[in-house]
Amino acid sequence: MDRAKELMKKNTMIIALIVVTLFFAIQTGGTLLVPQNVTNLISQNGYVVVLAVGMLMCILTGGNIDLSVGSVVALIGALAGTLIVNKGMNMWAAIIICLAVGILIGAVQGFWIAYLRIPAFIVTLAGMLLWRGVALMILGGLTVSPFPNSYLNLFNSFIPDIFGGSVNVLSIVLGIVVSVIYIAIQLISRAKNIKKGYATESGIAALTKIIIITIVIMALAFSLSNHKGIPTILILLSIIVVIYGYFTTKTVPGRYLYAMGGNEKASKLSGINTNKVLFLAYVNMAFLSAVAALICVARFNSAAPTAGTNYEMDAIGACYIGGASAYGGVGSVGGVVIGAIFMGVINNGMSIMGIDNNLQKVIKGVVLLAAVTFDVLSKKKSRA
Structure with missing residues (x-):
C-alpha cells in the first residue's frame, strides 16, 4: 500500500497525462492519436514548451512570473518579418539580430526587477503593453507574409x-x-x-x-x-529541454535558482549573488521568447501584431500543472514538458470534439486552479 502511494505521488502528472490522453482518444474516436495529429500536436505546442522552460527559471527564483512574453513574441516576430520579408535580409543575419534584441529586452526588464527591485509583476505588465505597442508600430497594424521557404524549412520540415x-x-x-x-x-x-x-x-x-x-x-x-x-521542431525542442534540464540539475548556477527560491535571504548570506541570478533568469526568458517567436512566424508563415496573445498564460499554466511551486524553489524541466503536453492534449482534444472556445477557457482555468491549489495544500500539509 505504501509503495502504491509512493508510486502515485512520484508519477502523479505522468499518470494524469496518460488518463487525459486516453479519455480524449476515446472521445474523439482515436483521432487524437492519429499519426498526422500527433505531428500537429508537436508543431502547435512547440512554442509552449520553449516559453514554459524559460518561465520555470523565473518561477524558481521565488514564484516570479513574466507577463510580457506574448508581447515579446509579437515584437520579435514583427522584427523578423520586417527584416526577412520586407528588407530581404539574409536569413541567418536576421535570426541573430532577433535573438540579440530578445536578450536586450530581457536585460532591460531584468535590470528593473533584479537591481532596482521593482516587483516583477509590475515590470513585466508594463513590458506587456510596451512591447506590444512597439510591435504594432513596426508592422503598422498590418500582417507581413509570406516568408521564404528556406526559413520555413528550418522549423516546418x-x-x-x-x-x-x-x-x-x-x-x-x-x-x-x-x-x-x-x-x-x-x-x-x-x-x-x-x-x-x-x-x-x-x-x-x-x-x-x-x-x-x-x-x-x-x-x-x-x-x-x-x-x-x-519534424525538425522536435529536434529543436529536444535540444532545449536537454540543455536546460542539465543546467538546472547538474550545474552550480542552475542550483542557485532553487536555492534562491527556497530562501533568498539565506542564499544571499551564503554568498550567492541573488541579483545576478534574478537578472539572468529574465534575460533568459526574453531570449527563449525570441526563439518562440521565430518558431511561431514559421508555423503561421506570417508576422502579425496580434501574435503571442495569451502565450504567457499557456507558459505559466504549463509550469504549474507540471509541478512548479507557486512559492518558487520547486519544479523541473521534465515536469514543465509534461505540463505543456497536458495543456496541448486538452486544447487539441476539445477542439476535435468541437467544444466551444469559451467553455475551453473555463476548463483550462479550472485545471490551472486545481494544479495551484494542489501545490498550496501539499505545502501546508508538509509544514504541518
Whole structure:
C-alpha cells in the first residue's frame, strides 16, 4: 500500500497525462492519436514548451512570473518579418539580430526587477503593453507574409529518412537510441545516488517510471514513422529541454535558482549573488521568447501584431500543472514538458470534439486552479 502511494505521488502528472490522453482518444474516436495529429500536436505546442522552460527559471527564483512574453513574441516576430520579408535580409543575419534584441529586452526588464527591485509583476505588465505597442508600430497594424521557404524549412520540415521505404525507419531507430540512453542515464544516476547515500525512490517506483517513459518514447517514434517522420521542431525542442534540464540539475548556477527560491535571504548570506541570478533568469526568458517567436512566424508563415496573445498564460499554466511551486524553489524541466503536453492534449482534444472556445477557457482555468491549489495544500500539509 505504501509503495502504491509512493508510486502515485512520484508519477502523479505522468499518470494524469496518460488518463487525459486516453479519455480524449476515446472521445474523439482515436483521432487524437492519429499519426498526422500527433505531428500537429508537436508543431502547435512547440512554442509552449520553449516559453514554459524559460518561465520555470523565473518561477524558481521565488514564484516570479513574466507577463510580457506574448508581447515579446509579437515584437520579435514583427522584427523578423520586417527584416526577412520586407528588407530581404539574409536569413541567418536576421535570426541573430532577433535573438540579440530578445536578450536586450530581457536585460532591460531584468535590470528593473533584479537591481532596482521593482516587483516583477509590475515590470513585466508594463513590458506587456510596451512591447506590444512597439510591435504594432513596426508592422503598422498590418500582417507581413509570406516568408521564404528556406526559413520555413528550418522549423516546418522533416528529417529525411536515410533508410527509405513506406515507413520512416529513422524515427524508430532514433526512438530506440533515445530509450536506451534514457534508461542508461537513469540507472547510472540511481547507482551514484545510492553509493553516495542520497535518498532515492524505491526500486519499483523507479522501474515503473522508466517503463512508462520508454513506452511513451517508442509509441511516439512509431506514430511519427507512420506519417512523415521526425519534424525538425522536435529536434529543436529536444535540444532545449536537454540543455536546460542539465543546467538546472547538474550545474552550480542552475542550483542557485532553487536555492534562491527556497530562501533568498539565506542564499544571499551564503554568498550567492541573488541579483545576478534574478537578472539572468529574465534575460533568459526574453531570449527563449525570441526563439518562440521565430518558431511561431514559421508555423503561421506570417508576422502579425496580434501574435503571442495569451502565450504567457499557456507558459505559466504549463509550469504549474507540471509541478512548479507557486512559492518558487520547486519544479523541473521534465515536469514543465509534461505540463505543456497536458495543456496541448486538452486544447487539441476539445477542439476535435468541437467544444466551444469559451467553455475551453473555463476548463483550462479550472485545471490551472486545481494544479495551484494542489501545490498550496501539499505545502501546508508538509509544514504541518
